[in-house]
Amino acid sequence: MRRAALAVFAASFGIYLFSSAPALAPYRDMGEMVSVSHTLGVAHPPGYPAYALAGKIASLVPLANKSYRVNLLSVLGGAAACAIFFLILIELGLPVALCLLSCVLWQASSSFWIISIVTEMYSLSLAAGMLILYLWLLWERKNDAVFIALLGFAGGLALGIRLDIVLLGPAVFLMVFGRLWKEKRSQVVPMAGWAVAFAVLGFSVFLFLLIRSKTGPLLNWSRPETVDRLLAILMRKSHGGTLDLLSQNYAPGELFWTDMRIYFLQVLKETFWIGIPLALAGLHGLWNEKRRVLYFTVLAWAFSGPFFIYKANMPPNPHALAVLEAHFNLSKAFVYVWIAYGLFAGFRRISEGIWKKAALAVIFPLAFLGLSVSWAQVSKRQNYFGYDYGKNVLKTLPPDSILIMKKDVQLFIFWALQYAEGMRRDVSVVAHGLAGSPWYIQNKVQEGISVKLGPLRSSGEYADFIKLNSGSPIFSGWDHDVPSHADFVQIPFGLLRRLAPALSRDKIPVAPDFLKDFYAKRGRLNYGDQNEFFSADLIDDYSKGHFAREEWDHSIALNSENPSPYYRRGFQSLMKEDYEGALKDFGIAERLYSKTLQQTREFHSLPGVAEGIKGEWAQVLLSMGVAYEKTGRREESERAYLRALEIFPALAQAHYNLSVLYWNRDWNRVVTHLTEALKIDPNHALAAKFLPQALYAQRRSR
Structure with a gap:
């Protein structure tokens, strides 16, 4: 035996x-x-x-x-x-x-x-x-x-x-x-x-x-x-x-x-x-x-x-x-x-x-x-995604850079390449979730890294971090959201974004197009083709990099399940008065947001996640309503605005757009929607401007 x-x-x-x-x-x-x-x-x-x-x-x-x-x-x-x-x-x-x-x-x-x-x-x-x-x-x-x-x-x-x-x-x-x-x-x-x-x-x-x-x-x-x-x-x-x-x-x-x-x-x-x-x-x-x-x-x-x-x-x-x-x-x-x-x-x-x-x-x-x-x-016999991801980032970073990463897989890739393979030890990799931990700060001091660390939870803390480490180029991955702040800007840099003081933006040279021309991309980089979460998540970072550069087609090619690039591409078509092209992309985005919201229920996601998706979905419907209105399809436009409010009632702009749609047709509805818009957003300038005119017209129509 x-x-x-x-x-x-x-x-x-x-x-x-x-x-x-x-x-x-x-x-x-x-x-x-x-x-x-x-x-x-x-x-x-x-x-x-x-x-x-x-x-x-x-x-x-x-x-x-x-x-x-x-x-x-x-x-x-x-x-x-x-x-x-x-x-x-x-x-x-x-x-x-x-x-x-x-x-x-x-x-x-x-x-x-x-x-x-x-x-x-x-x-x-x-x-x-x-x-x-x-x-x-x-x-x-x-x-x-x-x-x-x-x-x-x-x-x-x-x-x-x-x-x-x-x-x-x-x-x-x-x-x-x-x-x-x-x-x-x-x-x-x-x-x-x-x-x-x-x-x-x-x-x-x-x-x-x-x-x-x-x-x-x-x-x-x-x-x-x-x-x-x-x-x-x-x-x-x-x-x-x-x-x-x-x-x-x-x-x-x-x-x-x-x-x-x-x-x-x-x-x-x-x-x-x-x-x-x-x-x-x-x-x-x-x-x-x-x-x-x-x-x-x-x-x-x-x-x-x-x-x-x-x-x-x-x-x-x-x-x-x-x-x-x-x-x-x-x-x-x-x-x-x-x-x-x-x-x-x-x-x-x-x-x-x-x-x-x-x-x-x-x-x-x-x-x-x-x-x-x-x-x-x-089988991972041909899976180079993790290695290539890390190498692609490290070979494009300037000397003595600071790199902030959050997710386990993305962060630990750089630990392995630096500590085990000895690559680019001049780059200071900062663990987002640990940056404020005393033991982690002590480790970095002992390692000889001069980065001034602290918590990175809010936009203000990011601004302080950038100010304290202004002598080094600072980058962050697409594996987490960096909150915006007036004191610093976020500049796309391939698989990363550069975080720089707002006053120095004009002094920073434009980065080459690493995503198209420089990165090694072995294997099939397609989000939907992956059988496990972690490889797909890395590929999504490439898609987000293209998204940040407003390269909607490339972003969609890498991850066709993300509704955001469809919406942005549709909005771009709307601005160019290509209304049919806009409606096509808005339709795809609308279906994907519906699917994503359904998944939050299946995944038992926290309420905040669902609310965020509803807000984005409502914006798609709002733009869809504008496109329908521009092409004279008033009934479809009305349905889109009402659907937006059904999904996300706190959307003041949808009420305002409905008031525009009903203008000179139904003054009662105009007044109702302008009033609701101002209840939601008291600073809505256009609603405040036109509500007195609507009230006057309403009185005269009686």
Whole structure:
């Protein structure tokens, strides 16, 4: 069986390696993990010390670039998880053929595959979870105390990869010590002592954070150089303002059933809609034959799946869902154990001979079809988006520039290229969300960066930052909005914008057209063609760069799902009196805003997001009404204005435009809309100017 397990490992390793990215691929914290591994630094809370140490070893492998080397850890973790999964099924008594079939089914899971080919800690954590299940099964069969010690050590050490492995704790505790209490009550305390001792030994990997932080590494998140600070990052108290805290905007459990629906649909789709029935068959088979295995896996699933999802309480928007789906994998591994046992139970009901062979002949190709489908969805073999994005920016920045970035992927790309690959160390990269944190400011001083840092939440704080750092060219990415201020201007600069004092605008040379003529653009840069959020989000930054230069066609070509460039192109046509062209673009923008608003409901977005979309949509309808009015289509114009007010009642200009439409036709309506316009906007000059005339005309018409 060991040879078969090694074969599963080798095959899985080969598949994942062949489909992994050749360089820095866009995925959540990938750039930070590369940087932390190369510099042996301290990552964001809870620090991930075991991953950092393993990553450092991987970064020393003399192969390709640093990002690729660290990514091998994920490939290794995915392959190890598959091999241990195979051994688990052998331990449960499944024949080799069904074990291999089940491994292929699990390996073809797109959510499992993606975490095995991106530079994150998820696949290693999943392998640790499978190891804990396997060690428990061995203890169940052999009843040897050494496995209790190994369970404790593996669990403690695995916490240094990801803390959510603790969710398997209730299953291990209840199933180990429940049995000891029943069979050998006198052994409970000694065995618990050994388990705790070895768990503490494994957990001692967190002392690395305390020791390493005192030496002042380049990346030293929250500086856990004291016991109090170490405890704070373990509890994630110093990791505020991140996507993880988005759930605090919702009532506890508000999104539980929405997220669970997504969870089960994902299992069904990945298993060609036979997964849930097979899992139920597997649960029935375990109830009849291996009830303790049933108890363990159900407990482990309940805590790592539904309980975690309840506590996470994340809205199902593309960004949050991309993060949440990675966490699904630990609990889904137990679902695939049930699926495997369901297959086993089903095949035992089929008599030997041609029918069993026929069933295998159907299911094996189905499993390999799943591999093929997942390959097309998740492969990053040709994904250079992250690497090219970072290189494109760095090679165009002036010497000693300051670069402000906000989103994790965009920010961490530059960390990886600077700290791991050694590119453009003269550029000072500022983390927008950390710029006001004392520990971050201390890190930058220690690094020798002379940037004067402070919070960047308001336009005034941006103005102060620009003033304090006026000796360096300052740039900001399109990954976040920079509020406008009279003291500084924002000048498009390819994938960036330059932030400069307003008085110096005329002295700044015009930047070359980097987007068209200079940037490397490997791969298909099309927002709608991407199967995952993070690559699409990078491509959207290129689209925003063209948008800022008023290059509407190029912006639309990169992201045809964004209504804004259609509206701007339509408005440009309106100004040129090309009313039909304007109406065509306004119509597309109107449909896209309608779709976007519907998505805010599906994604359970916060109210402010929906209101912002309604305001933009109403502006489209307002311009559409003007275009209809210019072409003499008064009824369509009226409908557009009224629809704008239906969507966004606080639009004073729509009331004014309706008053113009009704002028000399219905003075009552004219007065009503001019009055409403002034209620909404008392400073509306035209409404104030014409209301007295309308009132006079209204009186005369009586």
